[in-house]
Amino acid sequence: MMRELKRTMAITRRDAGPEDEPFLFQVFACTRAAELAQVPWSDEQRAAFLTMQFTAQHSYYHEHYPDAAYQVILRDDEPVGRLYVRREKERIRILDITVLPDHRNAGIGRGLIQSLLDEAAEAKQKVQIYVESFNPSLALFQKMNFSQLEEDGFNLLLEWRPPAPTADVP
Numbered sequence: 001m002m003r004e005l006k007r008t009m010a011i012t013r014r015d016a017g018p019e020d021e022p023f024l025f026q027v028f029a030c031t032r033a034a035e036l037a038q039v040p041w042s043d044e045q046r047a048a049f050l051t052m053q054f055t056a057q058h059s060y061y062h063e064h065y066p067d068a069a070y071q072v073i074l075r076d077d078e079p080v081g082r083l084y085v086r087r088e089k090e091r092i093r094i095l096d097i098t099v100l101p102d103h104r105n106a107g108i109g110r111g112l113i114q115s116l117l118d119e120a121a122e123a124k125q126k127v128q129i130y131v132e133s134f135n136p137s138l139a140l141f142q143k144m145n146f147s148q149l150e151e152d153g154f155n156l157l158l159e160w161r162p163p164a165p166t167a168d169v170p
Helices: 018-036 043-064 108-123 137-143
Strands: 011-015 069-075 078-087 091-099 126-132 147-152 155-160
Touching: 011 108, 018 043, 018 069, 018 078, 018 091, 069 108, 078 108, 091 108, 108 126, 108 137, 126 137, 137 155
Parallel strands: 091 126
Antiparallel strands: 011 069, 069 078, 078 091, 126 155, 147 155
């Protein structure tokens, strides 16, 4: 009788470089697919719009957060997403976390977010992220004990705080 071994996935990250821009564009484009499916544009118009928007976002992040970590998420050495994080004195700010659709719901995002929460708890920091109110990942953040701090149109500012220390009882 043969036993089937459960295969575990190795999730790692590496710094993104200029050579990753085509992949990072692909990740960005997947976040806009549903929205662009509703507009009566040609494929060329959609591509031009996505290129313009990706370039604007990429430039904005790097100009306003030059000290952030811009990383490619790897699953068994295959690029599957991006994680942009800025570590500040009192908080860890997740600028962006996106996993390609074919790799979602496999625990990748949850594991990466949990590692940031563990890091923040150790340093007694909070973790913040902006999430669109219609983004399916909102449910994940809520399950992971993020609370809503602000609402700005469709964007919600979510925050996680480390548990308060408990007093030792004699």
